[in-house]
Amino acid sequence: MSDSKIISEPPAANSGKQRRTKKTRQELLRSARAIFAREGFEHARLEDIASKAGKTRGAFYANFKDKEDVFFAIFEENIDRDIEELNRLLLGLPTIEQRTQALADYLSKLSKDRERILLNLEFKLYAIRHPRKRKRLADLHGVMRLRSSMPELNRLIPLLREHSTKTKLTDSLVICAIVDGLSLNHLFDPEVLDNQVLTHYLNLFMREFLSGNSRGINKNEVVTLAK
Incomplete structure (x- = not known):
């Protein structure tokens, strides 16, 4: 031996x-x-x-590996925390109305997180300014959004489980666009778009968005949401 x-x-x-x-x-x-x-x-x-x-x-x-790698690590960390917190929030509520309100309130809280909103906007601006990288970065962004947001929406409205991957990615990007837009303008002019107004419009959007997914959004609903 x-x-x-x-x-x-x-x-x-x-x-x-x-x-x-x-x-x-x-x-x-x-x-x-x-x-x-x-x-x-x-x-x-x-x-x-x-x-x-x-x-x-x-x-x-x-x-x-690089700055893109560390950004996506930050993004994935945010997603993991969101999933954990939303699971606790949504699974304990019995009705769609209560879950819709809880999700809107959660998005409202995220919209007031200055650092997080700036990070989201910075990375999207970087992708837009570099067309050769935009598609790859957008695809990675989409995969992570699909993994994170749709399980929570599926719990709100079971019908969404039957939607195609493309439709779910579109839904997720629409939510991101509304949150980004309201958040940016809240940071830009918080005296006009204050916390109360921000929460009001997020609640309005979530109600219209979720009802639209269950019935199909019509022209009148789009006009109502835009007001």
Whole structure:
């Protein structure tokens, strides 16, 4: 029998290393959120993200490939949190009306998250300014939105389960467009589009949108929503 031994880290050491790696990743994500929101996606530097987190450039590349990669990690983190919170909210409510109100209230809360709204807008602007990347980024965005938002809508209206993937992606993008538009103008002029008005229009939109998906939106409903 050979005297040589296979040396491996004990489970406790592996667990500690995993915790440190996860902690480093979370610190880089928090830093990236702040830098992207402050400087804009395109002007943000990897060195600044690493420095703000107290990490090296090498630590950044050990966790992320590039700025796009770290953004999507931020986006996926948001989605995971949204799913967890919406599951708790919606599954405990017995009626469609209550679930619709809860979803509208949740979207209203997200619309007041300045950092998150700026991050969403920055990344979309980056994709629009770079046509060669736009399709790939839009596809990735769509896949994540489909994974995150449609299960909650399916719980609101069972009929949506029968919709095609394309229709669900369109529905999801419509919701994003309304939230982005209201949120941007809320940040731009909060005295006019204040919290109460913002919540009112989100509630109106969700009621019309969900009723439209169950019956088919007609011209009169579109006019009503636009007012």
